[in-house]
Every structure is written in C-alpha cells, then in structure tokens.
Amino acid sequence: MTQDILQTLTLSGLRHRCAQESDRFFNRQAYDPAFCYELFRRAILQQDEQAWGAIYSQYQRLVIHWVERNAAFPNCGEEAQFFMNRAFEKMWQGITPEKFTTFEDLSSLLRYLQMCVHSVMVDFVRQKEHKLKLEAVEELTHQPPARGTAVEDSITRTLTRKELWTWLQSQLKDEKEQVVVYGLFVLALKPRDLADLYPKVFADVKEIYRAKENLMARLRRSEELKEFLGDA
C-alpha cells in the first residue's frame, strides 16, 4: 500500500478498509493496520472531526472490552461506557499534532489508548479516595461543604488545597517536619511506614510522633490554618 493511495482514499473508503482490517484482527487473522493508522493521522494532524467520529465508532467495542478488563472496574459502580468516553477524551487531549510524530504505528496509538483507559480508572479511584477523606471530616465536624456549582467547587477546592500546601511549607522548620507533613498528610502513611521509608531522617517511630506533636501544637494556634480548614 503506497502512502499515495492511503491519502487519496476518502473518509468512507478509509473507514471501510479500517473496519475490514479490524474484523480480520478480531478474528485473529493477519491484517493490515495502515488504514486505521491513517484515520488517526487525519483525526490528529488534520483535526478532522469526521475521522475522530470514525475512530470512536471503530474502536468503542474494543475500548469497552479494555475497561471491563481493568482491575478497578468490577467494583466501581459505573458503566463501562462512562470510562470509554473519558478515555477517548483523554486521548484526544493527550495527543497533539506535535506529539503524533512519536507514534510510529497503529500499535503505539492503541497502546496509548489503553494507557488512557487505565488513567481514567485511576482518576476515578483517586477521586473516590479523596471524597471518602472529605466525608470522614464532614462526619466529625457535622458540617456539609458549602454548595456551589460542581465546577466552582472543584476550582475552589484546588485553589484552597494549593494555597494550604504553599502556606504549610512556609511554616515548616526543618527536614523532619517536611517529611512528617509529606508522609502523614500528603501520602496518608502510618508513622511506622514513614519511619521505614525514611530511616536516615528518623531514628525510630517515636521521633516521628514527637516531630508531629511539636508541629501540630504550633499549627493549632494558627488562625490561617483554621481559615483554610474551615474551623475543623
């Protein structure tokens, strides 16, 4: 197949050939990936929305299959279609025309799409974990978060978190406190695990408790921290 023919084919012709070759692929027969690769090339390099649509149609069954095989999927409580859509979105955003040149063949593109499937599953798990931590705080304080739009809430949360992180770093006196904050609050590790991870910083786990107590005693007096945490 010369590049000339590939680029001469209309979207219909290309999609037809991509479908034919993909059918062969699904039936475990030898197949020619050049047509499907050309669909990606037009979609990404030429920003051809119809080519994007063709890729979506062609690969949605495969992507759903990949979602269902991901270890995080069975207990997530969401439809596979939801993750499939997010994975395609992630790929569209991730592969710029400049980046496309690094994808030498169809396999590398599909490998990226598989990575995107895993990525959206990870995002989902991360969000769930974060939500659980916020809910645990709400239960303790009996204060539901202020209601805004989802986007506003998300932006505000991100800003507040980053501001808190920046402020907190400015309050830390030494490496021990830095590691305590990073290990206990950012990584949510247990003190024992933190001691194992940083044997050069802490002689034993008691040292971690001491460093944390000193730090927290100082922080509890801070009005700024109360503001950040909403009087937690």
Place this chain on the structure above:
Amino acid sequence: MDHIDQAMTAQLYRITCPPSAQLGEYHLQMLPAAEATAVAQHLRTCPHCAQELVQLQTYLHELAPELTYTLREKVQIWIAQRLPSGLAGGPGLAPAMALRGEVEEPLMFEAGDYQLNLEIQDDPANPGHKAILGLVVGVAELAFQAQLWQNGRRLQETAVDELGNFVFDSVPPGTYDLILSRLTAEIHVQAFTI
C-alpha cells in the same frame, strides 16, 4: 487522629502526585527529559504512584497480545477514474436493469482491469429519490460486494450478481462513495454526485 489531622489529610492527600496521564506517559517513555526526571523522583517517595505504575505495567502487559498482528498480503485498491461520456461504451457496458424512469447520462469509470458504468434513474417507488444501476465488467470471476457510503457512513450494501450488475434503490440526491469489495481487491468510486 483529631479533626485537624483528618482535615489536613483530606485537603493535602496526594497533592504532589502527577496526573495519572503523566504517569502513563512516563511509563510509555513519552515525557521530555526534565518531566521524566521529576516523575522519577516523585516515584521514589510516593508508594501510591509507584503502585499505580505497577498496576499500569501489569494492565498493559495483560493486554499486549491483543495488539500484536501480522501483516497480510495487501489488498489491491483501485481508485476509479471517471471517463468522458461515450468513451467507454460498447455493447457490453449497459446495465441489465435499465429504464425504470428518467435516465441521466451514465457515469463511466475505469479502475485497473475493470470498467464500471453507473446509470442514475428516478426511483418510481420513491419520488425525489434515485436508483443507481451499476455494471462492472473486466474479469471472469467477480464475487464483489457493492457498498454505498456517504460522509464515512455505510448506507447500503448489496451483492454484485454473476453478470456484474448491482442496484441501489431509494437514494436521495447527494454525493456518495461507491466501494466494490472482494477479498483481495477493491474499487473505490469517490465522490460522485447524483
């Protein structure tokens, strides 16, 4: 753990972790050097990201055989070239099913060893729609499927009979692609308007 402990954990949990896609691109060795170094440093201290990376490696490894393929013999594709009216006529190039309504000038095409004639007629059963009567000649063994496409969508499909004839009914006016397909060869008639 008191309220402040929990509130700080809730606010700061994994705030320094790279986005999952960046972690994925790190694994696929797609990141610029500086970014890759930063992610590698983070991975040394973050068990969560390290675990996610292992999960990704396992996941991609499990799916890897699904991406392997072997190249097959290429399909011969001919892009049909339109012939001027009257050039490719002859007694053999008239569709068997003709004259169902008003007939437009036939469209003649040449594609490798094949010749193709498309006759566009009004479809009497569907006012405002057309019928496309096709005839393909050139080789003894035909066994083609004919497909009518528009804007990347397949609209109709029919078998080409042993004499090389095929028909598409109820076709609204517009621009279409016609694909004649068999196992090892295809003829593409691109962007013809009826």
